[in-house]
Amino acid sequence: MKRSAAPRANVKRATHTADRRPRRQSARAWAPPDDPNIAAAGFLHDMALLQRTERSRFGYKRAAKMVAAGIDRSVRELIAEGTLRDVPYIGPATERIIAELIASGGSAIVADAVAASTARGEVEKRQAFRRAYLSRYAMRQALDAPFAESIVSRATYRGDLQMHSTWSDGVESIASLADAAIALGYTRIGVTDHSYGLPIAGGMSMASAARQHREIDAVNEQFGGRLRVYKGIEANILADGSLDLSRDERRVFEYVIASPHSLLRRSNDQTARIIGAVREPGVAILGHPQGRMYNSRPGVRADWRRVFREAASRRVAIELDGNWHRQDIDFELARVALDEGCLFALDSDAHSLGELPFTDYAIAHARIAGIPANRVVNCWDAKTFDRWLSERRR
Ligand SMILES: [Zn+2]
Known part of the structure; x- marks a missing residue:
């Protein structure tokens, strides 16, 4: 496998309309992952919303968290x-709810409870905030599944490009x-x-960044x-799509991740904001593009195909942030980005050592989407990676 062969984005294709683009996806066998654990967690979160006491809400929520993120085996087997x-x-x-799910694919217990409650609207709203997440079980299945050799894997992954130290949060x-x-x-x-x-997240002043860089050199x-430690920064995408760092400030770092940290619960379209960030000089990676959070917030609404097309034409990598709550x-969406010719960054967004393995979730999503290792900047050899970074800093 040629890991160093980084394909150039096909800029010309960006002028095609969606209708004229060849239907390449249908040629590839693809199915969403079989994930009874994440389905079970969803029903338990529905039930949590219907409980009257904090104690029983907590009981359902911690059971949901355990089946979603705490166990390696499928609830079907158990x-x-x-x-x-x-x-x-x-x-x-x-247990009764999960047994019902396995036996019937649904849960009459949950359906009846929702129908009898006044919280139905809230339940349905939250269901939309749990779309296309992977349980720990499904993540491990995706890592172990016999995908083609060319598909990104743990074995081809050379390093994590988003993490936070004591220099911020x-x-x-x-x-x-x-x-x-x-x-x-x-x-x-x-x-x-x-x-x-x-x-609010202990963002670094530029003076702190200079001190941090001396520490990284050491x-x-x-x-x-x-091991080489790169001097990155996670900049904020402001409401108008510009960044909190000036162009000169961006050049102080070896690369810039631009991420949304605000306006993540709005229903209005924010395509222009995110495309604006992708077009900002010096941006290498669009970080956690939606800013969504499991069961809690939907993140940015945008025409993602247009965002991805812009990112592909500028060789800005789209991040798959593996933090369990983000994913x-x-x-x-990664399949759409792949179809548009994007590059990808698969990162943990770790804030502690225990969170570094979140890269497994990013790799699992990428494998399910069919992303080849040569589209993933984390997998490139040092020379190819450094050349890409220096192009991004122009
Ligand atoms: Zn962030």
Whole structure:
């Protein structure tokens, strides 16, 4: 497999209309992942919304979290074995709902409870905030499934490009992030603390960034070629699509991730805002493009095909942020971005060492979407990656 072959985005294709574009997707066998765990978590979240006491809401929510993100095996297998109740926080009420789901594909218990309640609108609203997430079980299935050799995998992944340190809202020093990255088999990482426009997340002043860069230089010296730490920054996309960092300030960093951190619950179309950010000079990666949060907020609404087309024409990578609550973008949107010719960045967005394995979720979504490793900047050899970064900084 030619990992260094980074395809140039097909700019010409961007002028085609959707109707005239060849239907390449139908040629490829594709099905959404079989994920009874995420379906079960959804029903348990529905039930949580209907509870009258905080205590019972909490009970359903922690059971949902456990089946969604805490167990490696499918609830179908556990039901078949009769061992579902061994899972922490699964009691008789949650077991009945999950058993119904496995037997019938739905839950009459939940449907009746929703129909009898006044919270139906809220339940349906939240259901839309849980679209195309992967459970831990489905993530592991996707990592292990026999996809084609060319598809991105853990084995072809060289390093994580979004993480936060004590220089903003992370809890780890750069040296300990670097140590952990080596243990994960990475040869590079990018530290991307928040920029000063996000004071709530401890955003760095430019003076702090200069001090941070001296620390990164020292860490790079210490790790002597085994791992390279890149000097990234996560800049904010403002309401008008511009960034909180000036053009000169962006050049201080080796790369810029532009991410939305505001206006994430609005129903208006924000295509112009996000395309504006993609067009900003110096942007390498569009970070967690939607800004969505599981069961909590929908994130930005936009014509994503147009956003992806613009990103592809400028070789700005689209991020798959693997943070469990984000999973942004997901396998459905990633297929659209792939179709538009995008490059991708698959990152953990870790704020602690325990969150570094969130890259597995990003890789799993990318595999389900059929993204080849040569479209993923994390998989490129150092020379190709560095050339791409220097092009982005012009
Ligand atoms: Zn962010």
